Amino acid sequence: LAKTTQPISMDSYEGQEVNITCSHNNIATNDYITWYQQFPSQGPRFIIQGYKTKVTNEVASLFIPADRKSSTLSLPRVSLSDTAVYYCLVGVFSGGYNKLIFGAGTRLAVHP
Amino acid sequence: DAGVIQSPRHEVTEMGQEVTLRCKPISGHDYLFWYRQTMMRGLELLIYFNNNVPIDDSGMPEDRFSAKMPNASFSTLKIQPSEPRDSAVYFCASSFDRGGMNTEAFFGQGTRLTVV
Numbered sequence: 001l002a003k004t005t006q007p008i009s010m011d012s013y014e015g016q017e018v019n020i021t022c023s024h025n026n027i028a029t030n031d032y033i034t035w036y037q038q039f040p041s042q043g044p045r046f047i048i049q050g051y052k053t054k055v056t057n058e059v060a061s062l063f064i065p066a067d068r069k070s071s072t073l074s075l076p077r078v079s080l081s082d083t084a085v086y087y088c089l090v091g092v093f094s095g096g097y098n099k100l101i102f103g104a105g106t107r108l109a110v111h112p
Numbered sequence: 113d114a115g116v117i118q119s120p121r122h123e124v125t126e127m128g129q130e131v132t133l134r135c136k137p138i139s140g141h142d143y144l145f146w147y148r149q150t151m152m153r154g155l156e157l158l159i160y161f162n163n164n165v166p167i168d169d170s171g172m173p174e175d176r177f178s179a180k181m182p183n184a185s186f187s188t189l190k191i192q193p194s195e196p197r198d199s200a201v202y203f204c205a206s207s208f209d210r211g212g213m214n215t216e217a218f219f220g221q222g223t224r225l226t227v228v
Contacts, residue, residue, distance in 0.1 A: 034216075043116075043203045043219025044155070087155075097167050098143055098209060100217055102155040 004088045009107040018075040022088030025069050033071045036087040083110045118220035130192040133223045137206030147203040194227045
């Protein structure tokens with residue numbers, strides 16, 4: 001499974017755009033990149049998934065460069081409720097099965 | 113669907129007692145995952161099942177931990193005997209296999225276990 005590296009923590013202010021970058025240098029050809037969000041006292045929640053270029057949904061955008069060795073989760077105009085831990089997952093498909101391994105994640109704090 | 117349902121939400125037990133955590137996955141999902149989360153170790157994958165069969169239990173900390181999935185709608189995680197270091201939040205999650213993509217897992221609310 002591809003190892004991921006992301007910042008331990010980030011701070012932002014309401015209304016700003018937040019970009020969280022995840023490095024995954026040994027991503028495999030068939031690997032997808034998936035991001036989860038976890039609020040305190042809750043289980044993680046799927047945000048977005050992509051393979052290459054750009055993916056956008058109602059919550060976030062995911063930018064993946066051509067070499068796919070990194071990816072950036074973009075949260076537009078964050079609010080206080082976006083304070084959470086964000087996890088980047090790569091290579092969840094292992095040995096023919098889905099194996100969801102979470103790293104340490106990025107703790108995002110949004111301030112008024 | 114009501115989502116992944118875990119019970120109990122909170123459990124306080126004495127060291128040495130048996131603890132059983134329960135999980136009902138989303139109907140139609142063929143994967144079920146058990147995780148443990150602590151401040152020190154983060155979110156650890158303990159074991160996961162595919163079509164009720166345990167695929168990988170390498171994350172189970174020791175023989176005191178066991179998990180079963182007798183049918184597609186129910187799974188248990190048992191700790192016997194329990195120890196204070198087992199105190200954590202235990203999450204159950206389920207997902208539907210789409211051949212590697214869209215591996216969106218749905219998590220339950222978790223069981224907060226305290227062993228005193």
